[in-house]
Amino acid sequence: MPTRTVDPGRLARWCVEQLGSPPAEELFSSGFLSAVIGLRLADGREVVVKVRPASPRLAACVEVQRRLHEAGYPCPRPLTGVAPLGDGVATAEAYLPGGAALPSAEHAAVGFAEAFAWLIRLAPRPDEVSTLDPPLSWADWTHGGLWPSPEDLDLNDVSGAEWIDDAGRRARDRLRTGESAAVIGHCDWLAGNLRWNGDTLLVVHDWDSITADSEAVLVGFAAALYSTVDADELATVEDTERFLDAYCRARGREFSTAELQHAWAAGVWTRAYDAKYQHAAGLPLTSLSEPEARERLRRADA
Template identity: 80%
Template sequence: MSPRALAVDPGRLAQWCLEHLGSPPAGEIFTSGYLSAVIGLRLADGREVVVKVRPDSPRIAACVEVQRRMSQAGYPCPQPLTGAVPLGCDVATAEAYVPGGATLPSSDHAATAFADAFAWLIRLAPRPAEVSTLDPAPSWAAWNHGGDGLWPCPEGRDVNLNEVAGAEWIDDAGRRARDRLRAGESEAVIGHCDWLAGNLRWSGDELLVVHDWDSMTADSEAVLVGFASALYSTVSADELATVEDTERFLAAYCHARGREFSAGELEQSWAAGVWTRAYDAKYQHTVGQPITSLSESEARDRLRRAGAGSRRP
């Protein structure tokens, strides 16, 4: 059960392209999307672009600004062609189309490749004070949300994860991870909170492009690295990092940044990984999907590394 995809009127989209890109569409390359409608277009002037349409939010303008700065700094991301511009009741942005690339680098170098790419992103990203608000964080990264209950509201779904009983081990893992995250405070940086293999493309072991710049958020470096180290893949885009994969990513990231995390920062990273995967597991349980994002035994293993323990031995 996925959120209902946005329906985009072709005539309205054509007029938007003419007004904001200077040329109407001549053909469609692809359509996709989960929380947004993502449409690849070939314009009448020959350019190939991607238009993304989603419900309006103040954070979208900041995400586009981060993407623009990263593109100007030489980071491999699609060049933004517009700001966040209304399209009907929603908001749309356009970027250059970057086709091709493999979903994964070679398995022998996956941890280093993903970690190096993330360290490069963190190093080049603007400071949070340099852009407008990136709040609220996407739900899978909103461990410190201001709402009631343990879990934030999922985007695109009228469900309350806090009202759904069952799979108590997921709630326990999420609560313990959140409490460990709240025990540490560090300066916020900007990073990508959805470092899934599906959002990156590779040319061999070289990074070709990073997509999904709506997933920018501000949090401590250790937390953002923790999300990435738990979400990336090494052998298949459908399989999230194992505990050993996360260990390799964290070691490679610290090597790339040129200094080690403290023991407390490492625990924060492990806790962040537990929280984001527990959130996804809770969502899967709530909507009746198989729970694939986290297992009970893996949650216990990761929580031990986070210094958050578990009720069970």
């Protein structure tokens, strides 16, 4: 995967134009297709600039983040809109450092679920913002083929590990049954994107991962992707069940049987997508195992 580099001179000019002050110190930098750069500006402010390829969806992502911040949700305050930088585009937000990757293990399911329910409750409706298309690949189960592809390879051309394709196909087919109104949520609810002060949510990051889908699908993604005891280990089947129970308590009503099955199917699909990528790249399969796929599909009635 190519690493995106940012010319320091262009970055300095962008900061002056968009933020009114040049960088004085680089605090950190990371990223591949996107570059994420923490800066201390000459006027003392600490900001994060994210540079990535242009996409029509980014303006809506920034607007959702802005509205959530204004509503009191713990996310960084956007400082700019989407503006060109080099061969890509950039945005800036306030830098909010610190916090732990996980709350206490006994609170993880409730903490992650309540944080997600809070986000869903405060987020604007999809028709209140500009387009969130194209969907992010790991959330794009509506893709015409079996697998949408990341930027660097076509997963549909990769043979082997047929059980992953089978799991993805069964989950996708289950998701295609029935229709539900779309809501806005976060489709990358990984431990690395949240920070905690004890059992209290401190901040949620990665607002490029905003998407619109049914509530059950978005909750299913989150319930399958969060962590409990180790940020490098995804939820077990039991962890996902605990998350779904906690989410329904937080929203104040239960999912229907069909919604619950869709949530389980969505979790299978996104983790099978990641497993397919891992297989294609010759990496260990850490996102999904065959026995776990069978159990999750059973709960999805798929």
